[in-house]
Amino acid sequence: xxxxxxxxxxxxxxxxxxxxxxxxxxxxxxxxxxxxxxxxxxxxxxxxxxxxxxxxxxxxxxxxxxxxxxxxxxxxxxxxxxxxxxxxxxxxxxxxxxxxxxxxxxxxxxxxxxxxxxxxxxxxxxxxxxxxxxxxxxxxxxxxxxxxxxxxxxxxxxxxxxxxxxxxxxxxxxxxxxxxxxxxxxxxxxxxxxxxxxxxxxxxxxxxxxxxxxxxxxxxxxxxxxxxxxxxxxxxxxxxxxxxxxxxxxxxxxxxxxxxxxxxxxxxxxxxxxxxxxxxxxxxxxxxxxxxxxxxxxxxxxxxxxxxxxxxxxxxxxxxxxxxxxxxxxxxxxxxxxxxxxxxxxxxxxxxxxxxxxxxxxxxxxxxxxxxxxxxxxxxxxxxxxxxxxxxxxxxxxxxxxxxxxxxxxxxxxxxxx
Amino acid sequence: xxxxxxxxxxxxxxxxxxxxxxxxxxxxxxxxxxxxxxxxxxxxxxxxxxxxxxxxxxxxxxxxxxxxxxxxxxxxxxxxxxxxxxxxxxxxxxxxxxxxxxxxxxxxxxxxxxxxxxxxxxxxxxxxxxxxxxxx
Numbered sequence: 001x002x003x004x005x006x007x008x009x010x011x012x013x014x015x016x017x018x019x020x021x022x023x024x025x026x027x028x029x030x031x032x033x034x035x036x037x038x039x040x041x042x043x044x045x046x047x048x049x050x051x052x053x054x055x056x057x058x059x060x061x062x063x064x065x066x067x068x069x070x071x072x073x074x075x076x077x078x079x080x081x082x083x084x085x086x087x088x089x090x091x092x093x094x095x096x097x098x099x100x101x102x103x104x105x106x107x108x109x110x111x112x113x114x115x116x117x118x119x120x121x122x123x124x125x126x127x128x129x130x131x132x133x134x135x136x137x138x139x140x141x142x143x144x145x146x147x148x149x150x151x152x153x154x155x156x157x158x159x160x161x162x163x164x165x166x167x168x169x170x171x172x173x174x175x176x177x178x179x180x181x182x183x184x185x186x187x188x189x190x191x192x193x194x195x196x197x198x199x200x201x202x203x204x205x206x207x208x209x210x211x212x213x214x215x216x217x218x219x220x221x222x223x224x225x226x227x228x229x230x231x232x233x234x235x236x237x238x239x240x241x242x243x244x245x246x247x248x249x250x251x252x253x254x255x256x257x258x259x260x261x262x263x264x265x266x267x268x269x270x271x272x273x274x275x276x277x278x279x280x281x282x283x284x285x286x287x288x289x290x291x292x293x294x295x296x297x298x299x300x301x302x303x304x305x306x307x308x309x310x311x312x313x314x315x316x317x318x319x320x321x322x323x324x325x326x327x328x329x330x331x332x333x334x335x336x337x338x339x340x341x342x343x344x345x346x347x348x349x350x351x352x353x354x355x356x357x358x359x360x361x362x363x364x365x366x367x368x369x370x371x372x373x374x375x376x377x378x379x380x381x382x383x384x385x386x387x388x389x390x391x392x393x394x395x396x397x398x399x400x401x402x403x404x405x406x407x408x409x410x411x412x413x414x415x416x417x418x
Numbered sequence: 419x420x421x422x423x424x425x426x427x428x429x430x431x432x433x434x435x436x437x438x439x440x441x442x443x444x445x446x447x448x449x450x451x452x453x454x455x456x457x458x459x460x461x462x463x464x465x466x467x468x469x470x471x472x473x474x475x476x477x478x479x480x481x482x483x484x485x486x487x488x489x490x491x492x493x494x495x496x497x498x499x500x501x502x503x504x505x506x507x508x509x510x511x512x513x514x515x516x517x518x519x520x521x522x523x524x525x526x527x528x529x530x531x532x533x534x535x536x537x538x539x540x541x542x543x544x545x546x547x548x549x550x551x552x553x554x
Contacts, residue, residue, distance in 0.1 A: 240476065
């Protein structure tokens with residue numbers, strides 16, 4: 001791999017062991033994909049809480065403040081978990097605080113969200129960004145046309161430390177054209193909610209063999225942002241799609257031809273009522289209808305979503321625990337609107353955590369004997385990880401069905417007729 | 419039989435094959451504390467991957483895949499080696515960080531040639547897969 005003089009100094013340990021280890025990892029990864037060089041990033045996004053402390057310490061050892069911006073994924077909030085009486089919260093405090101101390105020393109930004117673009121922190125078309133968080137990667141690639149390759153959370157720390165990423169994969173224009181096409185068959189999307197788009201994205205991700213870009217054809221142009229986002233972020237949950245072109249909706253796909261770069265796709269996937277019905281059913285993993293928890297905000301909630309939830313909860317009391325994953329600035333806006341107050345009065349909570357992988361109510365290693373054994377969600381991504389990571393029963397349905405479940409403690413969701 | 423393949427992470431290891439003709443994520447598809455597949459209705463549900471030569475199509479899923487791989491590896495619950503059709507960056511990063519010998523792009527159809535239970539030697543330094551068929 002070709003290195004600049006500066007990168008050679010990094011690799012020789014002139015900037016400390018953390019930088020040396022980080023660039024070595026980036027070089028090995030790049031070599032395995034035939035990358036010719038490393039390239040500077042516009043900014044880097046990491047996850048300090050998902051990153052194991054030993055790895056964190058190895059990569060940040062001797063690191064000085066970086067000149068490039070580094071932001072972070074949803075965090076853990078062990079002090080708040082403790083104040084809610086979650087029995088095993090204590091064991092998370094030490095590690096969280098030690099890593100946060102380093103994070104702050106480095107001058108990195110505590111965005112603590114998987115939806116930074118809601119804070120106005122977003123790449124422009126063509127910007128190279130390194131990111132942990134597959135939902136961040138796919139959203140920034142697909143919705144804004146940034147150049148973001150698929151990358152693990154540990155590797156993204158190495159990229160943030162060096163301000164470099166290997167020139168490979170989706171950073172190269174020739175790899176950004178759709179290699180698979182999804183055609184909608186007998187589906188009428190008129191009454192679809194974001195849950196329906198989650199379901200479609202989950203099916204598409206599962207059907208794509210590999211990580212090459214996909215184009216979804218046949219949806220109305222200029223769909224609401226939340227719908228397009230729901231569709232693309234569900235793809236890397238069931239598969240590894242990191243760039244989804246939604247024809248008529250995303251910047252690199254004004255037309256199907258443009259999305260495919262004039263090339264010929266490897267195959268066409270047809271989606272109809274049957275596929276959607278089966279996927280909806282697959283996302284529901286439960287035996288009896290008792291709901292103990294409701295999770296919203298995967299990916300982190302938009303202000304519109306919080307507004308709708310507040311509307312449904314006004315003057316109500318809920319029987320389950322309810323968590324909305326949202327960034328601190330979006331929560332602040334919801335509070336200013338009076339919506340956060342309504343939701344909290346009904347019994348709901350806000351946290352800038354990941355409500356899927358890092359949900360304190362369902363994680364047995366956080367909630368202990370207070371673990372909720374079943375959870376309802378309107379996100380396919382959440383349904384997938386609540387079931388596999390927390391091992392709880394999962395109900396997947398619309399926002400409204402989830403709110404009804406929170407109020408009654410029972411699941412009355414119905415499979416759509418499509 | 420020896421099959422040529424492309425090196426993702428160097429190293430050598432051998433063990434019993436677990437073959438799954440589908441994609442895999444260390445996050446969610448492997449319980450780091452037991453080394454088994456915890457996914458309900460998954461064809462490998464309950465199967466241990468500890469010290470196995472795990473054969474599958476490609477990586478998928480959460481970018482926390484490398485964190486989960488690290489956790490499983492720290493617990494001694496990682497596969498011994500990995501063979502896949504085509505790796506992707508999250509999987510590649512995970513195996514490079516944990517040093518799991520891994521090859522991809524095998525020159526022959528591994529799903530026709532390798533069955534669960536076969537004894538497999540992976541030499542990722544040389545980029546080869548050696549299949550020792552199960553005694554019937």
